[in-house]
Amino acid sequence: MTIELETIDVLIILAIFVLTYIGIIHPKIDKTIAAVLGATVATIAILRLKVPDYGHDIAENISEEELIHFQDLKIIALIFGTLLLIEVSQEAGVFHFLSVKILKLTEGDPKKLLRYFGILTLVLSALVNNISAMMIVGSLTLIACERLELNPKPYIVTELSMTTVGGIITLISSVPNIIIAESFGIEFVEFFLIGAPFGILCMVINFMIFERIYKDEFPEVKNPELAKAKVDEFDEWAAVNDKGLFYRSIVVLSLTILAFVFSAQLGLSLALIAVTGGLTLVFISGMKLDLIMSKLDWGLIAFFLGLFVLIATLDAVQILDFIAEWLVSILPENEIAASIILLWFVAFISAIVDNIVVAAAFGPILLEVSLSGGYSPELFAWATIFSANFGGGLTPIGAPSAVVGLSLLYRKTGVKIGWGEFIKTQGIATFVRLILTSGYLWLLSSFVF
Helix, strand or coil: CCCCCCHHHHHHHHHHHHHHHHHHHCCCCCHHHHHHHHHHHHHHHHHHCEEECCCCCCEEECCHHHHCCHHHHHHHHHHHHHHHHHHHHHHCCHHHHHHHHHHHHHCCCHHHHHHHHHHHHHHHHHHCCHHHHHHHHHHHHHHHHHHHCCCCHHHHHHHHHHHHHHCCCCCCCCHHHHHHHHHHCCCHHHHHHHHHHHHHHHHHHHHHHHHHHCHHHCCCCCCHHHHHHHHHCCCCCCCCCCHHHHHHHHHHHHHHHHHHHCHHHHCCCHHHHHHHHHHHHHHHHCCCHHHHHHHCCHHHHHHHHHHHHHHHHHHHCCHHHHHHHHHHHHCCCCHHHHHHHHHHHHHHHHCCCCHHHHHHHHHHHHHHHHHHHCCCHHHHHHHHHHHHHHHHHHCCCCCHHHHHHHHHHHHHHCCCCCHHHHHHHHHHHHHHHHHHHHHHHHHHHHHCC
């Protein structure tokens, strides 16, 4: 049914969205409260607006049920299941164990520490999420640097960059991936085969950039035996209170990831697999569900629900369709040029706006643009995935993991990285990645899609 509303009605919904967006990015306003409050006000407003029903002579209101889509609930379920898996595994000491094992492999060598922890951050970002990866590796990095008398700044900055790179490795690496993949119908294996090779290339480029920028921050190890002894003091089993739970967590995590890989063959959605894996791990852990549930980030889930309802109200008054038509009219007919323009455009928006908001808002728009404009949906999907993940690295507020990492560094050491220094380090690396991504999109268009 085509929805037609008076201009004033469209302006009301648009005004609510803009005010909500301002609340989300405002540093003194809780973004979850802003999203939920905005969704509530938008819902009340949309229920008061009359929608012509062309099958009858009367007008009917939009129902509340129409504002919550099944696809949105699948995304929420996938995030919920993943949070359960992460929480129980973290309680079991799995991630601490892995981090300390990697630390010991460095033998206290400054450059090995940078590279090994950079790779660990990328792997954890790919398998868990970039915020948890930054908290786990960042905390251990600060302790290790203190014991080895190293400047922690190069390590934290490199790890921040690795969280954005790790975000493109797997479908569950970041929330924007989940949102875009659900919108465009990208499967887990397809995502990995396209994202992982490019992520590895970006990882290598990252090391080249940051080792050059901070070349004077890696002193020669004068006493290798002493350095090795210092890192050997760390106990990988310190956070493991129950070895049985530790091993069971590894088994369930491995099986869940394996199920993600073969989700198409199993005929199961990623959401169902994640929830099943999470609840199974809670059950076999013997931990009380109330305790686990109390530690989950319910604010994050509420944020998504509010955001999805808000986007649905925009869709109801055809604002998304209008933007899609406008983009079709201004984008070049060449799909490679169009996808590269979108890559840079969305990346710069992601630099100042939470990339989750960007993915939720632009996902349905760009799907409509690709279909109505005759472009490749897959190419547009990947342009959005790359830009949403990489764009956050342009500014200190673009990615949640950057906020977490910079906060850790400041609280533990008093070292503050300002906008200027961030852009000269992270910003340069991100700019290089976006140039490489432009070429990668050309390759995908020419040989894959």
